[in-house]
Amino acid sequence: MDHLLSEEQIMLRDMVRKFATEEIEPVASENEQNHRYPENIIKEAGELGLMGVAYPDEYGGSGMDFVSYMLTIEELSRACASTGVIVSAHCSLTCDPIFRFGTEEQKQKYLPSMLSGEKIGAFSLSESNAGSDAGNTQTTAVKKGDKWILNGSKLWATNGRQAEVFVLIASTDPGKGTRGVSTFIVEANTPGYSVGKVESKLGIRSTSTTEIVLDNVELPESALLGEVNKGFKVSMVTLDGGRIGIAAQALGIARASIEDAIKYAKSREQFGKPIASFQAIQWMIADMWCQYNSAWMLTWNASRMKDAGLNYGQESAMAKLVASEAAMFCANKCIQIHGGNGYTTEYKAERYYRDAKITEIYEGTSEIQRLVIARNLLK
Ligand SMILES: Cc1cc2nc3c(=O)[nH]c(=O)nc-3n(C[C@H](O)[C@H](O)[C@H](O)COP(=O)(O)OP(=O)(O)OC[C@H]3O[C@@H](n4cnc5c(N)ncnc54)[C@H](O)[C@@H]3O)c2cc1C
Missing domain, CATH: 1.20.140.10 (Butyryl-CoA Dehydrogenase, subunit A, domain 3)
Structure with a gap:
């Protein structure tokens, strides 16, 4: 398919293929069988600019396009599907909403350390009763003065154990279904936040998939990502x-x-x-x-x-x-x-x-x- 790709895209793909073949493939099966998160590989991916392929240089990204990102995830996943989804959940599900919907302040605060791979991201939409029916969020965010107070529990967060930054969905107007949910950026070191059950899985065992428990987590107004009730x-x-x-x-x-x-x-x-x-x-x-x-x-x-x-x-x-x-x-x-x-x-x-x-x-x-x-x- 090289005839459909630019020289720059082919160069990136070949670089990722070399990295994946030499560094990831030899350890992928053993890591997966032992449920081991590939920490060093993710660190190296960050150094190669693979944790922020399709984001502008001004936020610390590699300034390439989405086709380049697609090629990156394919090459990583050819060697190790766990590594592929760790990067995909980090980039597509966490950096992307911050980049698209974040204020300039939020982008400056979070993106540089995330796009370099220093901080890992996770996205937490699903709950026990909100899977395919993603709008049925039971986790609540209640405004008290200039703070948001979050309570509830989210399920299935890929990167849940390693992530320091979460994009998380909570109900801000419980009667309103999909029109009453909002998105928040939650840092894992916030009091009241904890990682709950870690799932034991059929595959992609080098990834962590976890419950996230929110017990009176107090967030500043600036943690809201996008507008109130527009989180869906x-x-x-x-x-x-x-x-x-x-x-x-x-x-x-x-x-x-x-x-x-x-x-x-x-x-x-x-x-x-x-x-x-x-x-x-x-x-x-x-x-x-x-x-x-x-x-x-x-x-x-x-x-x-x-x-x-x-x-x-x-x-x-x-x-x-x-x-x-x-x-x-x-x-x-x-x-x-x-x-x-x-x-x-x-x-x-x-x-x-x-x-x-x-x-x-x-x-x-x-x-x-x-x-x-x-x-x-x-x-
Ligand atoms: C390993 C792993 C990692 C995950 N990572 C994340 C993550 O990072 N963040 C996150 O938020 N979530 C994550 N998820 C959750 C995942 O997105 C959900 O499991 C998925 O959307 C399905 O929801 P559910 O499990 O509740 O299944 P259900 O919604 O209960 O579906 C059960 C069955 O019913 C079918 N079904 C449901 N509704 C309909 C309908 N209207 N029409 C036809 N069929 C229907 C489904 O297709 C399925 O076959 C992860 C899940 C797993 C297993």
């Missing part, structure tokens, strides 16, 4: 961008599955010849490649539209839907081509399969993506 819009706009990040993560998993499947099919012999010579194997590889390419084009298109300042909500939903299903398809076939070996932890195929599944769930399930696409078509 902030969340939805944030997720539009985030879904491209997850599509790129899925692309990375799909490509890793294809590359490993080809390598294995060429080296494994049965009936006196490499299994790659059997048409059944060739067809699987051809199907995997078609799915990956279709998903790549949709993700690239959504990224280009975001770069061009166009509405890209439907395109990002399409990219995430198709890329996550491509990742599941490719990871499944990768195991199949590896035969019994694919089912063991000696090979990476089983990790790809476990990691692929989450891309169909977070930042809106596949059913929700279909709903977004159909609603847009039927309006």
Whole structure:
């Protein structure tokens, strides 16, 4: 797909590919099996400018475009899907709403240390009764004088254990549903804030996914991100961008599955010849490649539209839907081509399969993506 990319984008992609192949890939499986957060890798990613690819230099970003960001997440995820989503949740879900909806003061306060990777971000929208129904937030923020007092508990925050800065959604007008929620920037060292249950997961085990408990957390007025009662819009706009990040993560998993499947099919012999010579194997590889390419084009298109300042909500939903299903398809076939070996932890195929599944769930399930696409078509 190089003909669709600029020289600058190709240079960045090749740099990230080298970093991912040399530094991330060798340790990814062991880290994942041991539920180990890749602290040094994230630090190095920060030094390489990968924690703020698509943000302007004036806030400490790398000043590149969103296509470059997509390529970065794909390359990181090809080596380690956990690393891909740590960076994606940090950039798309936390830095992005601060950059888009923050006051100049908020941007100056938070972005430089976040875009350098010194401080990690997390986004906390979900709750036990607010998943797909994201507007059903029970956590409250009540205004007392010039302070906001937050109470409740959020679920499933990616980077929950490591993050120092949270973009968090709370209800400011409980009777009003999606029209009564607001967004806040919460620092993890605020009294009353704590990390609750840490989830034990099927895949992306190098990431932390946690509950966030808010017990009379007192925030200054300046912690409000955007306008009062407009937090649902902030969340939805944030997720539009985030879904491209997850599509790129899925692309990375799909490509890793294809590359490993080809390598294995060429080296494994049965009936006196490499299994790659059997048409059944060739067809699987051809199907995997078609799915990956279709998903790549949709993700690239959504990224280009975001770069061009166009509405890209439907395109990002399409990219995430198709890329996550491509990742599941490719990871499944990768195991199949590896035969019994694919089912063991000696090979990476089983990790790809476990990691692929989450891309169909977070930042809106596949059913929700279909709903977004159909609603847009039927309006
Ligand atoms: C590992 C992990 C990391 C996550 N990270 C974050 C994070 O960083 N921040 C954050 O805020 N959240 C995060 N989440 C939460 C995630 O976004 C939600 O789990 C997801 O949106 C689904 O919500 P739910 O789990 O409540 O499922 P539910 O909403 O209960 O859905 C259950 C099933 O019902 C279907 N369904 C629901 N409503 C409809 C409908 N209207 N039409 C058709 N089908 C429907 C769903 O598609 C699904 O199949 C994370 C989750 C996981 C597992």
